[in-house]
Amino acid sequence: MTSLATTRYTLDPAPDGLSLPQDFLNTRGVGTQPDLLADVPTATAWVAEALADGVQLSAADLQRLRTFRAELHRLVTPDAQQSQPVDEGGAPATAAGAALSAAGERRPPGGAALPGGGELASGATAPGAVAADTVTPLDATASTANPLSASPVAAGGWSVAAELVLGVDGVVELWPGGGGAEYVISRVLAEVLAGQQVDTWRRLKACKNDRCQVVFYDRSRNNSGVWHSLKTCGNPANLRAFRARNKEASS
Template sequence: MKNDPSNAAPGSLEAVRRFVDTHDIYNGRDALADVESATACLVAEGLLGKGRPMTAHDLSVLRDLRVALREMAAANTMGEQPPHEAVDAFNDLTAPHALSVRLDTGHGSVAASLQPREDGVGGVVAALAAAVHEAVLMGTWTRLKSCDNPECRWLFYDESRSRTARWCSMRGCGSMVKARRYRDRQRGRAADAL
């Protein structure tokens, strides 16, 4: 997986970003291509323990969750509400997996977090759902965006003041998309002149 610190999201939202980016559209790589590679990837990311083996159904759930999260992040890019289908898919995929509230004390205060109550892929799904929940409450969710370059769609965290970033990298995807749009406009003008 691409690990660009400039795209990193805060806290547990980074796990969501990295999970969605297991599908590297630009380079044609998918870390969730099969059960073996998905298991290795999620173990390496610290999302999955080495216990219960993953099934083909588990892999399907993870891929569907990844699609829903990417679609919701793409809506953030455009400043829109996420599509109902993506939200419904997220809700349906995460509903069967239990979370519990965990309280921790330290430094004179109490902190609360949601923790998965199961291991395996169910725990991965629950942990990602908890991260989305926390990001929505903290106001960071809408800054998690999908690159507006259709050949990339890499997730990134928008650090801009205006919250209007549309590309994972202005030098890379931003320049490429702007140049493509410029060439398209030039061709359109040339066609209109004929």
């Protein structure tokens, strides 16, 4: 898998599987960079690179992916992160995160890898599975006005197809499911869940520059970063604020 959407903004991808949600969010067009979900051929090419999977997309799939992208992006903006409740350990205590975390352990991050190599095809059942459960897919037609209102996962959350698989080795793994947009969203949410479980999801942030909002992984020790790039966004903003303060003080 590659992170073409993220690296085009001269950013290093987030560690482990969290690079997938980051890259998905960075398919947004910023500045001279195009929207990688603008049309079916472009989106299909991005999916092939990011997921290393031949997922077929339709025009309806694109609309759902763009709607999901907008909602997920909202959750990594500075305002959303500041207002998000945290548990005693400092990790976000969202209803959706709690519901997904309660589903059990999942496969290691980094893609839907099959035991012994290869990848899981859309809707396929993992070999060696002795038990499975499926999350009920959200009816796409019910999400036209508010895609979150009908979700059975949690209030204000999305629902997509997935399987909890108990392998012969006793390890429970989460396998993304569905097809088209459903499968892409399932893959992205699987990695969001993994990031929430190890408390790295909160380090994925949208740049504070409203005209940018490129998503970066905050590698600062105290998770205090707000700019995807100090050179292009942070320094100009700080200079403008400095000049505004001086102007106000002299008036």
